[in-house]
Amino acid sequence: MSTASVPILDVRDLDIVYDGRGRRVHAIQDASLSVKAGEAVGLAGESGSGKSTLARAALGLLPPGESQITGGTLAIAGTDVTHYTPRQWERVRGRPLAIVFQDPLSFLNPVMRVSTQIGESVRRHDPAADVESRCAELLALVKLDANVARRYPHELSGGMRQRVMLAIAIGCRPRLLIADEPTTALDATTQSEILALLRSLRTTLDMSLLVISHDLGLLRWNCDRIYVMYAGHTIEHGRTEDVLERPAHPYTRGLVEASRMRRLPDARFATIGGDVPDLRERYTWCPFFTRCTSAFEMCRSEMPPTYAAPGTNHAARCWLLRPQEAAA
Amino acid sequence: MVVGIVVVGFLITHILPGDPVDVLVGDFPAPPEYVAQVRHEFGLDAPLATQLWLYVANLAQGNLGFSFVNRQPVLSLILQRAGATLLLMVPALMLASILGVMIAVRAARRAGGAMDSFLTGVSLVGYSIPVFWLAQILIVVFAVKLGWLPAQGMFSIRTPSSGLGVVGDYAKHWVLPGFCVTVYYLAVVARVARSSMLEMLHQDFVLTARAKGLSERAVLWKHVLRNSMIPVITVIGYNFGYSLTGAILTETVFAWPGLGSLFVTSIANRDYPVLAGIFLLAAVAVVLANLVTDLLYAAADPRVRIATPAIA
Amino acid sequence: MTRRRSPGRTFIRGLMRNATGVASALFIAFLVVVALFGPLLYAGDPLAISDNPMLRPGGGHLLGTDDLGRDVLAELIYGVRVSLFVGCVAAFAATVIGTLIGAIAGYVGGWVDTAIMRIAEFFQVMPTFILAVVIVALLGPGLLRVVAVIALLSWPQTARVARGEVLRVSRLDFVNGVRCLGVTEWRILFGEILPNAVGPVLALGTLIVGYAILLEASLSFLGLSSPDVVSWGRILGVGQRFLFSAWWLSVFPGLAIFSTVLAFNLLGDALGDILNPRRAQA
Numbered sequence: 076m077s078t079a080s081v082p083i084l085d086v087r088d089l090d091i092v093y094d095g096r097g098r099r100v101h102a103i104q105d106a107s108l109s110v111k112a113g114e115a116v117g118l119a120g121e122s123g124s125g126k127s128t129l130a131r132a133a134l135g136l137l138p139p140g141e142s143q144i145t146g147g148t149l150a151i152a153g154t155d156v157t158h159y160t161p162r163q164w165e166r167v168r169g170r171p172l173a174i175v176f177q178d179p180l181s182f183l184n185p186v187m188r189v190s191t192q193i194g195e196s197v198r199r200h201d202p203a204a205d206v207e208s209r210c211a212e213l214l215a216l217v218k219l220d221a222n223v224a225r226r227y228p229h230e231l232s233g234g235m236r237q238r239v240m241l242a243i244a245i246g247c248r249p250r251l252l253i254a255d256e257p258t259t260a261l262d263a264t265t266q267s268e269i270l271a272l273l274r275s276l277r278t279t280l281d282m283s284l285l286v287i288s289h290d291l292g293l294l295r296w297n298c299d300r301i302y303v304m305y306a307g308h309t310i311e312h313g314r315t316e317d318v319l320e321r322p323a324h325p326y327t328r329g330l331v332e333a334s335r336m337r338r339l340p341d342a343r344f345a346t347i348g349g350d351v352p353d354l355r356e357r358y359t360w361c362p363f364f365t366r367c368t369s370a371f372e373m374c375r376s377e378m379p380p381t382y383a384a385p386g387t388n389h390a391a392r393c394w395l396l397r398p399q400e401a402a403a
Numbered sequence: 404m405v406v407g408i409v410v411v412g413f414l415i416t417h418i419l420p421g422d423p424v425d426v427l428v429g430d431f432p433a434p435p436e437y438v439a440q441v442r443h444e445f446g447l448d449a450p451l452a453t454q455l456w457l458y459v460a461n462l463a464q465g466n467l468g469f470s471f472v473n474r475q476p477v478l479s480l481i482l483q484r485a486g487a488t489l490l491l492m493v494p495a496l497m498l499a500s501i502l503g504v505m506i507a508v509r510a511a512r513r514a515g516g517a518m519d520s521f522l523t524g525v526s527l528v529g530y531s532i533p534v535f536w537l538a539q540i541l542i543v544v545f546a547v548k549l550g551w552l553p554a555q556g557m558f559s560i561r562t563p564s565s566g567l568g569v570v571g572d573y574a575k576h577w578v579l580p581g582f583c584v585t586v587y588y589l590a591v592v593a594r595v596a597r598s599s600m601l602e603m604l605h606q607d608f609v610l611t612a613r614a615k616g617l618s619e620r621a622v623l624w625k626h627v628l629r630n631s632m633i634p635v636i637t638v639i640g641y642n643f644g645y646s647l648t649g650a651i652l653t654e655t656v657f658a659w660p661g662l663g664s665l666f667v668t669s670i671a672n673r674d675y676p677v678l679a680g681i682f683l684l685a686a687v688a689v690v691l692a693n694l695v696t697d698l699l700y701a702a703a704d705p706r707v708r709i710a711t712p713a714i715a
Numbered sequence: 716m717t718r719r720r721s722p723g724r725t726f727i728r729g730l731m732r733n734a735t736g737v738a739s740a741l742f743i744a745f746l747v748v749v750a751l752f753g754p755l756l757y758a759g760d761p762l763a764i765s766d767n768p769m770l771r772p773g774g775g776h777l778l779g780t781d782d783l784g785r786d787v788l789a790e791l792i793y794g795v796r797v798s799l800f801v802g803c804v805a806a807f808a809a810t811v812i813g814t815l816i817g818a819i820a821g822y823v824g825g826w827v828d829t830a831i832m833r834i835a836e837f838f839q840v841m842p843t844f845i846l847a848v849v850i851v852a853l854l855g856p857g858l859l860r861v862v863a864v865i866a867l868l869s870w871p872q873t874a875r876v877a878r879g880e881v882l883r884v885s886r887l888d889f890v891n892g893v894r895c896l897g898v899t900e901w902r903i904l905f906g907e908i909l910p911n912a913v914g915p916v917l918a919l920g921t922l923i924v925g926y927a928i929l930l931e932a933s934l935s936f937l938g939l940s941s942p943d944v945v946s947w948g949r950i951l952g953v954g955q956r957f958l959f960s961a962w963w964l965s966v967f968p969g970l971a972i973f974s975t976v977l978a979f980n981l982l983g984d985a986l987g988d989i990l991n992p993r994r995a996q997a
Binding site for chain 2: 131134136161165166167168169170173174176178181182183184185186187195196199200227229240243244247
């Protein structure tokens with residue numbers, strides 16, 4: 076198998092449980108996701124859907140004492156990392172997988188200069204390089220002035236900090252960059268700048284992207300494929316246009332309509348009724364059942380498997396997609 | 404601030420019951436002219452405002468007054484005894500700070516583990532125990548019952564005049580009083596360091612550091628520690644500032660010849676100038692320590708420094 | 716819909732979970748009982764000088780007698796009152812003064828804030844113990860004096876905490892909401908903001924109790940206590956002279972001081988944990 080076709084990140088039927096303060100939460104249930112070389116993939120969902128957890132799990136960043144992978148596999152560039160120890164994770168992080176977070180003020184060390192923080196990535200992943208010049212190079216790549224290097228995080232604006240985070244991440248020479256809500260904390264203008272930067276970096280550095288966001292519009296313009304998560308499950312995935320134009324899962328449909336701010340006949344906005352799901356139980360039935368307007372008996376008792384949906388590589392976990400029996 | 408301290412110091416010396424002249428003159432009845440002469444010499448017959456002015460002027464020249472009881476200038480008396488106090492407190496404070504941080508680091512890494520419980524226990528005890536009681540117990544156990552260590556003083560009576568022998572003698576005498584002092588400050592430092600570290604360990608930037616692929620050790624030392632030690636610096640500085648106060652009781656119990664025991668004997672002797680002098684010294688020490696701590700804090704935390712305007 | 720719990724119930728639940736907190740609270744309750752009813756066990760004046768000085772523990776005197784022939788156990792029991800009095804009154808005064816001043820500083824802001832904080836700094840810099848010693852030495856011993864000195868020099872700590880909490884809470888949105896209802900500023904401060912600030916202030920106050928007790932004991936140890944008052948520290952001071960012969964004069968009073976202060980410190984810690992406003996509600 077050539078390296079080109081092995082996914083850089085391959086998540087299969089992953090189960091993750093959080094065990095904090097005596098409460099057990101099934102944060103991720105049966106989730107599957109993959110990103111190949113050169114792709115830009117999106118991960119959509121509301122807060123609490125598990126998308127950030129999945130992102131952090133991909134780098135082994137979940138606190139080892141409180142969380143555990145209880146099922147499924149996680150593979151990075153073909154290597155099974157499901158049961159990696161923290162020591163082993165240290166070698167995998169950064170390259171081939173790197174991550175940038177939202178709201179960089181709290182994600183950057185306040186007492187270290189920018190150059191030091193970027194320098195750490197370089198030293199770790201590029202030991203032969205001259206740190207100073209590589210640093211300058213990275214800053215230029217993220218379109219920052221060279222004198223930013225000597226600054227501290229609190230002296231920079233939000234957009235600049237996000238660029239610094241990007242510089243730190245790409246300093247690791249990743250094959251896949253995960254961006255967890257990269258623009259949520261920024262204003263609209265800066266948002267589009269950062270996204271444009273991400274797109275250009277992708278081509279310049281031949282890097283794959285996994286963008287996580289609740290903003291469907293953002294994902295539409297930046298990703299080739301997207302996954303939709305709900306209650307820890309990946310309930311739909313496919314080519315972006317297919318998923319967003321012809322959503323197969325009722326949840327996705329609701330999400331798309333809500334994001335378009337579609338008006339109902341009585342002039343109210345279309346929303347998804349009901350409450351967010353309780354993750355203390357592991358679902359053996361469809362998690363969206365209680366809020367689904369198209370639900371029926373089967374949805375209450377069994378978890379739907381993944382069925383194909385119209386479009387390229389489009390699939391969703393919904394009983395509505397079950398191919399009807401041929402006769403009667 | 405300093406003005407306030409000086410005023411209070413003055414008040415202590417001069418507004419008080421009991422005539423210092425009586426102490427000087429002693430028990431025998433003195434002719435009134437003699438008393439008046441003494442008064443005049445020491446400026447005690449001038450109006451209060453003049454006295455205050457004199458006091459300040461004297462202070463500026465480093466004249467802290469005269470100890471009638473000891474028959475020497477207060478300043479020289481203090482200087483004589485300061486050395487001993489420093490020899491007691493400085494090693495203790497350093498030991499307490501270093502040990503405190505080390506224990507806290509271990510404890511915070513495995514929060515809730517054995518080291519953590521140990522730290523919490525030790526620091527609670529150290530914080531709550533009356534230091535003079537601890538001293539007494541230690542003396543009874545180690546000096547009396549076991550006879551391992553000396554019970555009093557800084558040197559033995561027959562101490563060698565110089566060389567390694569002196570150092571060894573001093574060290575032997577330091578152990579018990581030093582331990583008493585260390586316990587309290589260790590408790591304080593360890594508590595602050597631990598809670599600071601625990602807070603830092605859960606900060607977001609630690610996640611970023613890990614995401615870069617840094618080893619746990621690197622994350623701990625370069626990222627977590629550098630941030631969590633900032634409040635610890637404040638505490639350690641504070642401790643140094645208050646070290647004179649902390650020395651008093653311990654020196655008394657162990658008859659350690661420093662400023663603390665001087666302070667206590669001056670109470671019994673009603674040697675107010677000395678009391679005022681030590682009070683001044685203690686307050687100044689605190690102010691100085693705070694100043695140094697502020698500077699160190701600014702050096703450690705760039706957010707506190709004069710802010711440079713954020714580049715747009 | 717989640718049921719709303721009253722703050723009191725949440726507090727009790729939190730307290731229950733904290734074993735050491737409960738234990739120390741119980742111990743303190745025990746002390747209070749002893750303070751109130753202990754003297755019933757010992758008729759007569761514990762300060763009466765008797766003819767049996769320096770008796771070892773045992774027989775009629777469970778814990779021995781001191782240099783003036785007074786029963787140590789009796790002195791311990793009567794001493795509870797003194798310690799609790801000094802501790803609680805001083806801490807209470809410091810807390811009330813500090814909270815008021817700190818709240819005003821935090822709420823009003825501006826030059827008032829700066830001025831108050833400067834003054835607080837001045838008081839905080841004073842070495843408390845030394846000053847206390849000097850004052851007692853000059854003006855003579857007296858419990859109220861000690862209490863006053865402690866309160867006077869401890870209020871800045873409370874003020875700082877109170878100010879911090881007021882600053883934090885006054886930024887929350889509901890304050891503006893209440894303001895829009897036309898509630899006067901004073902009532903906002905006392906009715907809405909301060910109740911939210913109570914937690915850390917209370918925890919600190921408890922710690923001050925322990926500190927005050929230690930301070931009073933230290934003063935008595937140095938012989939600066941009034942002879943009309945039974946003080947644990949005084950016995951320890953005596954014990955210092957007879958360290959090698961009368962161990963019971965050192966062990967028991969010291970134990971009393973230690974356990975009392977420990978209990979208050981534990982309680983203060985527990986309160987700090989429970990009442991911490993940043994703590995996530997279970």
